[in-house]
Amino acid sequence: MPPTFRALRSVPWLAFVVLAAIALLMPRPAAAEYACSAAPSAYIDGQGGRFDDTQDSTGFPVFNKNHCYGHPIYSTNGKDTYTTNPNGNRTMTNSGFGYQCYELAQRYFGFKFNKWIILPAAADLCDGPMPAGVRRFRPGQGTPVPGDLFVFGRGSCGVSAQFGHVGVVTKVYNTQKVQIAQQNVRNEASTMQTVDVGCACVFIHAEDNLARNGAPSSPPDGGWSPNNPPGEGDGPIPTGGGNLIGEPANLCRCSSNDPNSVWPLCCKK
Numbered sequence: 001m002p003p004t005f006r007a008l009r010s011v012p013w014l015a016f017v018v019l020a021a022i023a024l025l026m027p028r029p030a031a032a033e034y035a036c037s038a039a040p041s042a043y044i045d046g047q048g049g050r051f052d053d054t055q056d057s058t059g060f061p062v063f064n065k066n067h068c069y070g071h072p073i074y075s076t077n078g079k080d081t082y083t084t085n086p087n088g089n090r091t092m093t094n095s096g097f098g099y100q101c102y103e104l105a106q107r108y109f110g111f112k113f114n115k116w117i118i119l120p121a122a123a124d125l126c127d128g129p130m131p132a133g134v135r136r137f138r139p140g141q142g143t144p145v146p147g148d149l150f151v152f153g154r155g156s157c158g159v160s161a162q163f164g165h166v167g168v169v170t171k172v173y174n175t176q177k178v179q180i181a182q183q184n185v186r187n188e189a190s191t192m193q194t195v196d197v198g199c200a201c202v203f204i205h206a207e208d209n210l211a212r213n214g215a216p217s218s219p220p221d222g223g224w225s226p227n228n229p230p231g232e233g234d235g236p237i238p239t240g241g242g243n244l245i246g247e248p249a250n251l252c253r254c255s256s257n258d259p260n261s262v263w264p265l266c267c268k269k
Contacts, residue, residue, distance in 0.1 A: 034061065035081040036068035038099065041191040044170055044181045045112065049211065051146045051170040054181075054192060060108050062181045064188040068098030069239070078111025101236060104183040105149050105166045112147065113206035123164025125151040126201035133207045144169045144203040145211040150180045152236075153201035158229030160238035167193070169203070177219035187234045194223030 034040065041064040046056030053059075060078050071083040074090035082090055093110065094103035102122045110116045119128045130136055144150065148169045155161030167180030170192065179194050224230050 032057065032061070033080050033082065034063070035071060035073050035083045036066050036098070038063045038066035038068055038081075041065055041188050042181060044108070044168060045147065060104075060112070062104060062191055063099040063183055064185055064191045066099075067184060067237075070096065071098050072096050073098060073103050073107070075107055075111065078107050081107075097239060099183045100239065101166050101182055101184045104181070105168060108147075108168055109149065109204075109206065113208045115206045115208075117204070121163045122151065122166040123154050123160070123162065125149065125166055125204060126153065126164065130204070135205045135207065136202045137205070138202050139197045139200050142203070143175055143213065144172060144178060144197075144205065145209065145213055146170055146172070147206070147209045147211050149204035150178065150195065150200055151202050151204060152199050156201065157195070157199035157224050157226055158235040160236070163238055165236040167195070172213045173219035174216040177223065179219075182236070184237050184239065185230075185235065186232075186237055190230065190234055194219050196223065196225035196228075198226045199224060 040057075040061035042054040042062045043056050043059035044051055044054070044062060046053055046059030050056065050059075061081070063081075068083070072092055073094040074082045074085045074092050076090050081093075085092070091110065093107040094100055097103070105122070105125075106117065113133075115131055115134050117125065117128075117131060117134070119125060146169055150167045150169050152159045152165040154164055159165035165182070167182035169178050170181050171179035173179070173194075176197055177194060178197060179192060181192055182190070185191065185193075222228070224235075229235065
């Protein structure tokens with residue numbers, strides 16, 4: 001083979017080597033950072049607005065491996081989370097109680113729809129004030145869609161009568177059964193849980209949520225309902241950690257990692 005021809009054949013390989021070297025030198029996107037180095041238990045609302053792939057790391061992380069009790073939670077985009085705000089450019093999603101149920105609802109609803117619902121605890125979502133552009137409706141008044149908030153009634157389906165519980169709707173099977181994503185539960189396997197709409201006091205819908213439900217389908221067997229509440233080792237942890245978001249002077253820095261000793265007003269002097 002003539003030398004010139006051999007040289008020409010080697011050009012594509014040379015180009016490949018050069019491109020590979022450039023790719024190695026280019027800066028890579030930083031890996032997601034999570035408060036307390038917690039590994040997500042699931043992700044919701046991933047690329048393209050999909051809720052059916054709980055391992056899609058482009059979505060919003062849901063935490064139940066490490067509840068990060070005793071720490072505030074901050075985020076810049078709803079997907080990274082931090083316990084500090086050194087440059088003042090992060091938004092607080094919980095003021096000292098780690099990955100509470102309300103922290104997920106606040107982080108998702110706030111960063112996804114720019115709707116921030118500032119109330120002391122999940123139970124207050126049943127009847128507390130809502131911001132503009134948010135609609136609240138009760139079971140029987142409509143059907144939720146993925147991305148809506150599922151607010152448990154006080155004491156309903158095994159949740160705390162004082163502090164309540166909230167999750168994010170991720171699938172609607174039919175008018176009676178939905179799937180939710182939730183934080184601050186005793187069993188990580190309940191991160192994604194089938195729930196009867198009878199457990200809800202209300203659903204909360206952002207006007208910018210354009211999700212639609214698919215055709216009705218049969219839900220998995222079991223799930224939480226008024227007649228089948230979660231067992232002691234499965235349901236929400238009644239820590240009372242609402243989302244007391246406020247001015248930096250009110251930043252809550254509880255020192256206890258014991259969920260039974262974390263009280264929602266511990267840092268409100």
